[in-house]
Amino acid sequence: MIYAFLGWCLEVSYHVVKSKKFINRGFLNGPVCPIYGVGMVILIFFLTPLSNNFLLLFIGSVLLTSMLEFITGFVLEKIFHDKWWNYSQEPFNIKGYICLTFSIAWGLGAILILNIVHPMITVLVSFLQNKIGLLLLILVSGCFIADFIITVSGILEIKKKLKILEEIAENLQSYSEDVGEYIYKGMTLAIKTKENIKTKLDEQKLEIEDNFNDSKQKIEELKMKYESIKKEKSFVHKRLEEAFPNIKKKLDKIDHHKND
Structure with a gap:
């Protein structure tokens, strides 16, 4: 839990420096990044x-943290169909999940943490080997689990909303194509009328106009529904969009499809 919190502080600090504004970069709503907590427990267990031996410690840290980051990124994408981070623009990356730059940074960071930070945290934890420490752990774990449930529910709601918006965008495109077809038919009838071809042009014209107006009405209704759903964003949705730009990019892609 301590390292999950420190990892969150590191992520936030990095993005404050990079983007000049505060962004809660954690997967959860609270001030924790579970991947850092899990990663440090793995490093402490295997590499203490x-x-x-700084060289072996560095190599082991690079390998273990890279494996964890790759597996976590892969699993998150398979479950939620979104990349939560993407290193595709970085040199020497593997499928955008990991890259050489950050793997080296994790390796150097592990040397610092295991030799300087962790001994201090060990002393801190030793003071909590009592009922107060157990109560604190239960309280923090309860908050963590509740946050996890709220976040996952929010993500599933986002997925549901994006699916609905995609369906609306597809229907809008279909109705737009119908409108184009009715315009073409109307122009064709106008030409035939001009050439005095004797057919049931009036009836056909009325039918085309009705279909045209019906399609236009449905398009307006779908657009209103689309914008209404798009504006309804929960706290989790807004936070995740800000923290993970890929979610916003997916919505922008649907917008583009709708406008087409």
Whole structure:
């Protein structure tokens, strides 16, 4: 839990420097990044015996953190059909999940943490080996679980909303094509009328006009429904859009499809 919080502080600080504004970059709503907590527990468990051998510690840290980041990114994308981070623009990346730059940074960071930070945290935790510490752990864990449930529910709601918007966009495109077809038929009838071809042109014209107006009405209704759904954003939706731009890009892509 401590390292999940420190990891969140690191992520926030990095993006404050990079984007000049505060962004809660955590997967959860609270001030924690679980991947950092899990990552540090793995490093402490496997690499503590190597803490005095900087070269092996560095290599082991690079390999373990890269594996964790790759697996986490892969699993999140399979579950939610979205990349939560994307290193595709970075050199020497693997499927956008990991890249050489950050893998090296994690390796150097592990040397610093295991030799300087972790001994201090060990002392802190040793003071909490009592009922107060257990109560604190239960309280924090309860908040963590509740936050996880709220966040996952919010993500599933976002997925549902995006699916609805995609369907509306497809229907809008279909009705727009119908309108274009009715305009073409109307122009064709006008030409035939001009040439005095004797057919049931009036009836056909009336039918085309009715279909045209009906399609236009449906388009307006769908547009209003689309904008209404688009504006309805929960706190989780707004936060995740800001923290993970890929979610916003997906909505922009649907917007583009709708406008086409």
